[in-house]
Amino acid sequence: xxxxxxxxxxxxxxxxxxxxxxxxxxxxxxxxxxxxxxxxxxxxxxxxxxxxxxxxxxxxxxxxxxxxxxxxxxxxxxxxxxxxxxxxxxxxxxxxxxxxxxxxxxxxxxxxxxxxxxxxxxxxxxxxxxxxxxxxxxxxxxxxxxxxxxxxxxxxxxxxxxxxxxxxxxxxxxxxxxxxxxxxxxxxxxxxxxxxxxxxxxxxxxxxxxxxxxxxxxxxxxxxxxxxxxxxxxxxxxxxxxxxxxxxxxxxxxxxxxxxxxxxxxxxxxxxxxxxxxxxxxx
Ligand SMILES: C[S@@+](CC[C@H](N)C(=O)[O-])C[C@H]1O[C@@H](n2cnc3c(N)ncnc32)[C@H](O)[C@@H]1O
Numbered sequence: 001x002x003x004x005x006x007x008x009x010x011x012x013x014x015x016x017x018x019x020x021x022x023x024x025x026x027x028x029x030x031x032x033x034x035x036x037x038x039x040x041x042x043x044x045x046x047x048x049x050x051x052x053x054x055x056x057x058x059x060x061x062x063x064x065x066x067x068x069x070x071x072x073x074x075x076x077x078x079x080x081x082x083x084x085x086x087x088x089x090x091x092x093x094x095x096x097x098x099x100x101x102x103x104x105x106x107x108x109x110x111x112x113x114x115x116x117x118x119x120x121x122x123x124x125x126x127x128x129x130x131x132x133x134x135x136x137x138x139x140x141x142x143x144x145x146x147x148x149x150x151x152x153x154x155x156x157x158x159x160x161x162x163x164x165x166x167x168x169x170x171x172x173x174x175x176x177x178x179x180x181x182x183x184x185x186x187x188x189x190x191x192x193x194x195x196x197x198x199x200x201x202x203x204x205x206x207x208x209x210x211x212x213x214x215x216x217x218x219x220x221x222x223x224x225x226x227x228x229x230x231x232x233x234x235x236x237x238x239x240x241x242x243x244x245x246x247x248x249x250x251x252x253x254x255x256x257x258x259x260x261x262x263x264x265x266x267x268x269x270x271x272x273x274x275x276x277x278x279x280x281x282x283x
Pocket of ligand 1: 117
């Protein structure tokens with residue numbers, strides 16, 4: 001079966017029907033959640049502190065939901081209006097931006113404590129044009145240079161993607177490097193066709209060593225992953241129910257509010273009670 005990025009441009013491929021089908025597919029939910037948890041692990045954020053994260057190609061918010069559960073604040077960008085509509089219907093907490101990442105970001109320098117991107121980068125390799133300024137290298141260059149600037153120093157961006165050749169990996173890593181990033185590739189389960197996952201771990205400033213990929217054979221990996229996912233899901237459910245019962249610690253709530261204020265939010269409540277607000281897609 002052909003990969004989606006070879007079939008149609010993303011905003012066409014992820015129309016109303018496909019966006020709903022994608023989001024409601026339990027297998028997809030499981031795989032994307034697993035990769036999001038792994039990306040968070042590779043981000044190596046300071047423990048027990050809410051961070052302000054960018055979800056690149058956020059789609060319908062499958063990853064965003066996990067960022068919420070993990071106590072982070074996030075903004076998401078995506079090119080497909082239907083995906084963002086589904087995210088809105090699901091009432092995700094992040095701020096959503098309709099945007100083509102190949103045109104670069106316009107965020108203030110140093111805005112984000114980190115960024116994740118799950119199953120998106122391969123789309124930039126398949127721009128359907130030979131026009132020089134919209135060729136994949138140009139789009140990737142704009143993407144990496146503006147991402148570099150949007151991240152604070154030091155920090156990391158972790159981008160899981162599906163390369164189809166070593167040349168693609170070479171192109172992506174060299175352009176990321178030219179944009180100023182350190183870091184490199186982390187390949188989990190390299191010997192399993194099914195479980196193999198490629199993460200580009202990009203570092204701004206002194207982000208430390210590139211971590212080792214997870215190892216394991218083809219057998220057992222999937223079951224192991226399922227068990228891990230179920231455990232995480234249980235923990236996330238427990239956290240979500242704690243959130244509902246408002247039993248998060250006072251310090252944690254204060255820290256999160258401080259983070260909101262630092263990011264320029266104007267409607268942060270002054271008392272200790274957090275109140276959600278309606279989200280809008282920004283154009
Ligand atoms: C496989 S989906 C993944 C969505 C989400 N990250 C997840 O894990 O569920 C790929 C997403 O990348 C988005 N995408 C592809 N090319 C893009 C671009 N140039 N700019 C912004 N988003 C893009 C698509 O619209 C789609 O929502």
